[in-house]
Amino acid sequence: METAELEKKIRERNGRMTRVRKAMLDFFGTAETPLTATSILELLAKRRITANRTTIYRELRFLEDTGVIHEVRIIGHGRSFELSGGHRHHLVCLGCHDVKSVAFKNHLDSEEERLLRDERFRVSDHSLEFYGLCDKCSE
Numbered sequence: 001m002e003t004a005e006l007e008k009k010i011r012e013r014n015g016r017m018t019r020v021r022k023a024m025l026d027f028f029g030t031a032e033t034p035l036t037a038t039s040i041l042e043l044l045a046k047r048r049i050t051a052n053r054t055t056i057y058r059e060l061r062f063l064e065d066t067g068v069i070h071e072v073r074i075i076g077h078g079r080s081f082e083l084s085g086g087h088r089h090h091l092v093c094l095g096c097h098d099v100k101s102v103a104f105k106n107h108l109d110s111e112e113e114r115l116l117r118d119e120r121f122r123v124s125d126h127s128l129e130f131y132g133l134c135d136k137c138s139e
């Protein structure tokens with residue numbers, strides 16, 4: 001989703017476009033990794049925008065309620081969020097705890113078809129995280 005599209009979505013919900021909110025949309029739009037409240041505060045600081053943690057939590061809840069972002073559950077990582085729409089998996093490094101989002105194409109379609117056939121289970125979504133070591137940590 002483009003930032004303009006996201007802004008539209010927020011306006012439809014009568015949300016105001018505050019400086020913090022606009023910056024957060026930028027961060028989510030360009031992030032290659034799910035964001036936590038802590039990483040958002042760091043990114044805001046780089047732009048010299050001050051906000052307290054409570055504001056960030058409130059913003060995260062608003063953006064989640066609006067359907068702009070969704071929570072990603074990663075073991076050993078704080079509450080993380082990423083942009084909705086678009087299907088991603090995550091590479092989680094057990095050494096440095098870096099998380100990278102990766103896009104897969106049609107990778108599980110045949111498995112989901114098999115589940116429908118063999119288990120009579122209709123899959124509507126799945127989440128898949130890979131745990132291991134990144135290049136730096138495996139040296």
Ligand SMILES: [Zn+2]
Nearest residue numbers: 093096134137
């Ligand atoms: Zn690593």
Ligand SMILES: [Zn+2]
Nearest residue numbers: 087104108128
């Ligand atoms: Zn998938």
